Amino acid sequence: TYILLRAAVVGEGFLARDITFENTAGHAKHQAVALRVGSDLSAFYRCDILAYQDTLYVHSNRQFFINCLVAGTVDFIFGNAAAVLQDCDIHARLPGPGQKNMITAQGRKDPNQNTGIVIQKSRIGATSDLLLQTAGNMSYPTYLGRPWKEYSRTVIMQSEISDVVHSAGWHVWDADFALATLYYAEFENSGPGANTTARVDWEGYKVIGDESEVVGFTAEERAFRQKTRRRLIIVGISSILLVGIIIGAVAGVVIRNRKSGGGGSDADKLPPTESPAASLKAVCSVTQYPSSCYSSITALEGGSNSSDPEVLFRLSLRAAMAELSKLKDFPAAIQLPSDIANDTMLRQAINVCAAVFEDSVDRLNDSIASITAQPAGEGKQQQVLSRTWLSAAVTDLDTCLDAVQLNETEHPVNSAMENSTELASNSLAIVTKVLGLLSDFNIPIHKRRRLMTAEAKSDSGFPRWVSDGDRRLLQQVGGAGGLRPNVTVAQDGSGNFTTIAKAVELIPKKSLWKYIIYIKQGTYKENVILDKHRWNVLVYGDGKDKTIVSGSLNFVDGTPTFDTATFAVQGKNFMARDMKFINTAGPEKHQAVAFRSGADMSVYYRCSFDAYQDTLYPHSNRQFYRDCDITGTIDFIFGNAAVVFQGCKIQPRQPMSNQFNTITAQGKKDPNQNTGISIQKCDFTPLSANLTARTYLGRPWKDFSTTVIMQSSIGGFLNQLGWLPWVSGVEPPNTIFYAEYQNTGPGSSVAGRVKWAGYKPALTKDEAARFTVGSFIQGGAWLPATSVAFDSAL
Known part of the structure; x- marks a missing residue:
């Protein structure tokens, strides 16, 4: 077994991040290791370790795995290291004929060895191929582990265990071998597979009820984790160590700490x-x-x-x-x-x-x-x-x-x-x-502002990139004491122009000052484009059911999706308030966009977006939608902006008879793009009571699609799977990031959700914080100035 692997590391201080280690030999080839680790003080962050039998060989010394995916069949985490797996996804997969899945096979041979496997705050489940075969029975049983050596030691604690795990929990290696000398324990686990009433009755197995009993498995780990997390984030201290930084922190090669001279x-x-x-x-x-x-x-x-x-x-x-x-x-x-x-x-x-x-x-x-x-x-x-x-x-x-x-x-x-x-x-x-x-080291180099750093919530509740002036504009526009617009559009001739397009022609190019267009009540049947040179524009109407911009361009009649938008904006710092944008092409015309935005730091407040397929196209850059209504059928919020929706009504409607509804289709194609769709504190309800079509939260349009639904109310109309693959019957790549956090309502239960490797049914608070206004779109730097209310954090 020792040499059947794809990667092996031994030198002290190895770090790996964002890497997949895989052995594709398959279950028929038996032992085939994807990763073997004998490196002391080694750490693995956001790595996938994939094979069948003997996937991950934690051979020796101290090791730490966090936010990793480990998948396999027989003894797929095995060895005799002091290894902690924390916040990981541990997935059993479909084994070969006659095989049983064993998640762990710990190899402690001497009672004085300070070794063992600890799985903490992780999720133990199965890949889709196994789930399809088991369908609630134990045809392919999965066990938490079996004792490879006489003093085998494994602890599963504070983890979510699915019903793929057999009620007995653990399995023998050979008859009664090691059953009295092993140490197998469980502590505060949850989920349908965590019930210990039918567990094995071995002398060496115990259910821990007192937190003090597990301190020995966490105290050293905490110190180790603190040290290794720092090393994962802060690897080296200057550009002199560039090779060490890149290889060690990103490519996963050994780092040797060096002190630079005077x-x-x-x-x-x-x-x-x-x-x-x-x-x-x-x-x-x-x-x-x-x-x-x-x-x-x-x-x-x-x-x-x-x-x-x-x-x-x-x-x-x-x-x-x-x-x-x-x-x-x-x-x-x-x-x-x-x-x-x-x-x-x-x-x-x-x-x-x-x-x-x-x-x-x-x-x-x-x-x-x-x-x-x-x-x-x-x-x-x-x-x-x-x-x-x-x-x-x-x-x-x-x-x-x-x-x-x-x-x-x-x-x-x-x-x-x-x-x-x-x-x-x-x-x-x-x-x-x-x-x-x-x-991240505070090195004097052109440094980035970390997206993972949460910002303080602004007094107005908006991201900071909305300036104070813009915030006041959004508060003051309209009604008594409202600010005076530069141009007024009115169909009855009471303004400067009767069409929006004429007003747009007057917008100065790359203006540093806010240009305000007031559009009076009425339905304006035109297609409007504000190109990339039209900066700092605010358009506002008399209400999202009163001032309406309507178009009907569509894909079926020969217009590329990108150009079907009724209203399209590209220039930075665009704002819209109290407007409705619709595309009336209907479901039979397929792609027909109501609104497309590529405007950086753009804000949409109390607006309505109404169409069928591809209603709202947040194409690129940073965008924020507050108190808006979005209605549609297939992929009706799609694109590759970094976009946050707050306090919005997301309203799927009845499509054609042979269609389904997918609310989102996010388009992140490159893993380094800081893009995605975040829907927070919104309300998912049908547009009308006649919705009978299968409806899903979304489907992954590209390989790195990123969508998070959090703290929202989801109605009972939602299909329990929650999400749909782009290609029917084909599981999406594990590089997607689809997640849910603290949602409520009859459609919010994640019990029947998809089991994709790239889907997280329950984010931690820290994980969810990455997708807030303050962190995801740096809203605290630009939104306060718009006066549009927002929540910067969770």
């Missing part, structure tokens, strides 16, 4: 392995495309002689910009194959590509400007902005591919975009994993 230059202190070339390779190793990262940077002037991660990041931006600049002219010059040259819809899709290519160039320019000319002390904030803008640039490129709907790699659109897509992704990875990691 004088001399950085170059004098660099070990031979940390030459500029080695540093560049280390930086590029965090990307999805290390080869193109290395070659593109070394091709630039200065790319071969710098070890400074900030300089290397700037060079990566230059390389990406060079490729994106080529793309700007590509749509006009593209030569389509003769069989599709006259395809009108494809031509329209290429026009979409032209628009998003231009926007992606702007996003890279923003990143370059922020990283090269920023005031001292503002590195963290600018680093977060760079990540936001690069996330948007990657989304723009993906939007083009979605529009042309072609997957042939030889197609000119795909081939032309390949380099740009890779290089933009590389820059995003570097700013996220390299500069972001270094900023």
Whole structure:
């Protein structure tokens, strides 16, 4: 067994983060290890460890696993380390014929060894293949463990155990071997598989009732956890240790702590392995495309002689910009194959590509400007902005591919975009994993503002990126004493214009001052676009049922989804209040967007969005919706913005007879994008009582789809599975992040939810805090100024 593995680590102080270790041999090949660890003081964070028999070999020394997924069949966590698995997902999978699943097989051979396996605050369940086969019976029994050696020691505590675990809990190794000398225990577990009334009656097994009895399994772990968490987050203290930082904290290679000397230059202190070339390779190793990262940077002037991660990041931006600049002219010059040259819809899709290519160039320019000319002390904030803008640039490129709907790699659109897509992704990875990691050390480098840091709740309840002036505008607009708009639109001729489009033409480009458009009561049948140059615009009406903007463009009649929007905005700091945006195309026309937004730091207050499929398209950047109504059928909140909904009514409606409803379809394609959909303190109710169609919270549109529903009320209309795969019958990749937290109502029970590896039915408070206004969209920095109420934290 010892050598049948995919990865092995022995040296002291090994760290791994965000890595999958897998052995694909299958159950028929018996012992086949994915990861073997003999490293003392080693830690594994957000890793997947996947195989069948003998998946994870915790061989020896002290080890800590947190937020990891471990899946297997027979003895799939085994060995004789002092190992703690905390807040992990432990999943049994379908074994081979005649096999039984054993989660643990601990190998303590001497009673004086301070070793054992502790599983704490974790979730013990099964993968979908096993669940489909068992369906409530014990045809493929799963046990918490069996004693591999005479003094085997395993403790399961404060964990959620599903009914996949046999009521006996534990299984013998061979007859009565070790049953009196082992130490197997359970403490304060929950879930249908946690009932201990029918457990084994071995002399060495016990149910612990007194917390003091488990202190011995937690005290050392707590100190160890504190130390290892610091090492996972704070690995090294300067750019001199770049290779150690990247390899140790991100790529998972051994880190040796070194103390830098007193004088001399950085170059004098660099070990031979940390030459500029080695540093560049280390930086590029965090990307999805290390080869193109290395070659593109070394091709630039200065790319071969710098070890400074900030300089290397700037060079990566230059390389990406060079490729994106080529793309700007590509749509006009593209030569389509003769069989599709006259395809009108494809031509329209290429026009979409032209628009998003231009926007992606702007996003890279923003990143370059922020990283090269920023005031001292503002590195963290600018680093977060760079990540936001690069996330948007990657989304723009993906939007083009979605529009042309072609997957042939030889197609000119795909081939032309390949380099740009890779290089933009590389820059995003570097700013996220390299500069972001270094900023956590408070190193004097352009540091990011950590998205995981919760901000204080503002007095108004909004994110801080809404300025005080904008907050007052939202409070004062309309009614007695309201602020005077720059332009008024009224169908009856009592304003400056009778159409919104005419008013939009007057908006100054890139204005630093708020431009206010008042749209009086009425239904305005027009399609409105505020391009990327229209900054700081506020539009407001007389109420979300009184001022209505209506359109009917749709996919079936030949318009790409991106262009079907009745109202579309791109310029930053856009605000809308007391308006309704609808697309009247109907369900038979499929994709028909009511509102699309790519506006960074945009706010929508007391607005209504009404359509069927693809109603609301939060395309990219940071967005906030408060007290809004969103109505639709399939994927009716979709896109790849970092978006938070608070106090909103989410209202699925009856689709066509052969359709289902999916409320969300999040589009995160790159793991380093800081995007996702967060729905907090909202109300999920049907639009009308006639809703009979199967309705789900969402489905994952892309490989890294991220959606969190928390502290919301969910009606009984929701299908108990909660979520739906994108492809029927195919489980989504384990890279998605779908989660629920503290929801209420008849549809909030997670007992019958999907069992995907990427789904978390019950987040911890700390996990949920990542998706609040303060943390997820840095709302405390810009929302207070809008005067729109918001909750910054949980």
